[in-house]
Amino acid sequence: MKKRGKKPELDWTDEQEEIIWVSKSEIKRDAEDLKKLGSKLVELTPANLEKIPLDETLLDAIHLARRSVKEAKRRQLQFIGKLLRSIDTDPIQEALDKIENKHNQQQAMLHKIEYLRDDLVEKGDDELAQFFDQHPDADRQHLRNLIRSAQKEKEQNKPPKAYREIYQYLKELMLEN
Known part of the structure; x- marks a missing residue:
């Protein structure tokens, strides 16, 4: 019969790398x-x-x-x-996050434009004066005509053509800046 000896002890010093078990x-x-x-x-x-x-x-x-x-x-x-x-997927993930964030920022800007349009149509001249203070390069006459038309369309239950035009004009104006 073979004699069983002591198992050699493992030397866990700082020089050896620690084994990380991953499930x-x-x-x-x-x-x-x-x-x-x-x-x-x-x-x-x-x-x-x-x-x-x-x-x-x-x-x-x-x-x-x-x-x-x-x-x-x-x-x-x-x-x-x-x-x-x-x-290494880190650069890929970073670039993808930038693209997704840009998309989210654009969506937030479009929602902001929708709310602005709603305020302009609902509140009228008070909101319009504030808008022109923030955007002095906007075409005042054109925007006022569109707002009046949108208000008339709303009163007469007509399709919201001018309402959509206001959105397009604001989008063009805001995304340009």
Whole structure:
């Protein structure tokens, strides 16, 4: 019979690296997050996709996923997730966040324009004077005519043509600045 000896003790000094255990569930969650990032990249417009730093293989995979349907698209998204696992995704995520934030800012600006239009039509000259103080380059005559027309349309229950024109004019004016 063989004698059993003492097991050698492990020397845990500062020189050795600490082993970090990652659970299988955490690995799966990370892979799923990268797959979601890949699907966001696939859904971007071509102009926005150009703003994101991507290598050629990833870009080709994204273009192929756009052309694919159903099961082929799902498999292609899996492949894009696999490609994303092998690269640093921080610059990609930062660029995507900038694009999404710009979209959110634009949406907020459009809502602000809608509220301004509603106030101009409802409150009339008081609100209009404040608007002209903030935007001296606005065409006063044109805007007053549109507001009057919108008020008449509202009173007579007509389609809101001038109401829409006010929005378009304000949008053009505000986004120009």
